[in-house]
Amino acid sequence: MTTIYNFSAGPAVLPKEVLQQAAAEMLDWHGSGMSVMEMSHRGKEFMSIIEAAERDLRDLLAVPDNYRILFMQGGAIAENAIIPMNLLGRKPQPATADYINSGSWSAKSIKEAKKYCNVNVAASSEASHFSALPARDVWRLSEHAAYVHICSNETIDGVEYQFVPDVAAATGDAPLVADMSSNILSRVIDVSKYGVIYGGAQKNIGPAGLTIVIVREDLIGHALPFCPSAFDWRLVADNHSMYNTPPTYAIYIAGLVFQWLKRQGGVAAIEQRNIAKAKLLYGALDGSSFYSNKIARDCRSRMNIPFSLREDALNAAFLAGAQECGLLQLKGHKSVGGMRASIYNAMPIEGVQALVAYMKQFESQHSQ
Numbered sequence: 001m002t003t004i005y006n007f008s009a010g011p012a013v014l015p016k017e018v019l020q021q022a023a024a025e026m027l028d029w030h031g032s033g034m035s036v037m038e039m040s041h042r043g044k045e046f047m048s049i050i051e052a053a054e055r056d057l058r059d060l061l062a063v064p065d066n067y068r069i070l071f072m073q074g075g076a077i078a079e080n081a082i083i084p085m086n087l088l089g090r091k092p093q094p095a096t097a098d099y100i101n102s103g104s105w106s107a108k109s110i111k112e113a114k115k116y117c118n119v120n121v122a123a124s125s126e127a128s129h130f131s132a133l134p135a136r137d138v139w140r141l142s143e144h145a146a147y148v149h150i151c152s153n154e155t156i157d158g159v160e161y162q163f164v165p166d167v168a169a170a171t172g173d174a175p176l177v178a179d180m181s182s183n184i185l186s187r188v189i190d191v192s193k194y195g196v197i198y199g200g201a202q203k204n205i206g207p208a209g210l211t212i213v214i215v216r217e218d219l220i221g222h223a224l225p226f227c228p229s230a231f232d233w234r235l236v237a238d239n240h241s242m243y244n245t246p247p248t249y250a251i252y253i254a255g256l257v258f259q260w261l262k263r264q265g266g267v268a269a270i271e272q273r274n275i276a277k278a279k280l281l282y283g284a285l286d287g288s289s290f291y292s293n294k295i296a297r298d299c300r301s302r303m304n305i306p307f308s309l310r311e312d313a314l315n316a317a318f319l320a321g322a323q324e325c326g327l328l329q330l331k332g333h334k335s336v337g338g339m340r341a342s343i344y345n346a347m348p349i350e351g352v353q354a355l356v357a358y359m360k361q362f363e364s365q366h367s368q
């Protein structure tokens with residue numbers, strides 16, 4: 001049987017070991033006689049699952065003690081509204097928030113935030129079709145911004161911050177807020193440089209339905225009066241992510257992924273593997289005139305690599321041939337076209353090697 005490699009941007013590949021463990025525990029979790037899906041979220045079994053998941057995530061990212069980890073719902077898109085509703089209350093209304101427009105996902109965050117505050121787009125790379133990040137020295141931050149928002153990895157456009165922007169000095173201590181949906185846990189980060197880190201789980205963590213929020217304690221407790229209770233970080237934190245019923249099965253799978261990641265050697269070890277995988281694929285793209293990736297080299301994403309073929313007319317044949325080789329979900333996002341290979345933590349290097357081998361073979365068949 002052909003080995004399958006799934007390059008989906010999300011929901012995305014999960015470690016096979018995790019899926020096997022979940023299958024083995026499906027009908028009877030640890031002798032409880034129940035599936036995790038059937039358990040009370042307040043029972044001792046599920047409490048042990050969520051506590052272990054939180055502890056392991058805290059260990060993996062070295063989350064400092066003055067940060068809370070929240071397990072929420074609604075995905076990153078809901079959090080785009082939840083963030084202003086929770087952070088603007090620290091300032092007189094109407095408040096201003098700074099946003100960096102670096103691609104499709106940050107553009108979406110900006111659109112949502114405009115419902116709640118004055119948005120200052122402090123920098124944008126739209127004019128260059130998001131082929132590079134706006135350099136930090138051209139950002140025009142506001143003096144009293146409630147916060148500064150970035151998307152640390154643009155899943156659709158394929159650009160990723162390789163640095164943590166310093167924003168506090170320019171803004172009178174505005175917290176840095178980062179949408180890390182598609183690169184959380186893929187590289188070592190210094191959590192203390194951020195006020196809020198958030199992301200949907202379905203790219204690099206687990207199933208859809210779970211949103212991870214890591215928030216500095218002093219930023220909790222400022223929700224605007226109209227913020228729905230289920231989205232008020234104060235209530236969520238005080239109730240240990242159980243103000244309402246949390247997405248229990250998604251949290252369980254995320255917990256298994258965290259344990260898997262620890263067995264891989266943690267984030268520092270997986271980062272080295274992610275670097276090697278990205279290098280292999282970019283090397284193949286740069287070494288060929290048949291394929292291309294248009295992103296500036298110092299802004300290239302290690303997780304999501306869009307690329308195009310010499311002629312778009314060959315796209316369908318490329319995808320059909322890839323599918324035959326077990327290389328799945330390589331079609332690019334409709335707004336960008338071409339191909340996109342998402343190579344998250346759970347994608348082994350063998351998957352990238354198989355893709356590169358297929359690309360070489362396809363090129364030799366189609367270039368004269």
Ligand SMILES: *Cc1c(COP(=O)(O)O)cnc(C)c1O
Pocket residue numbers: 010074075076077078105151153154155179180181182200201203
């Ligand atoms: C996928 C993605 C989103 C959207 O997440 P939802 O869970 O669908 O709300 C937002 N931001 C980034 C960077 C993403 O990759």
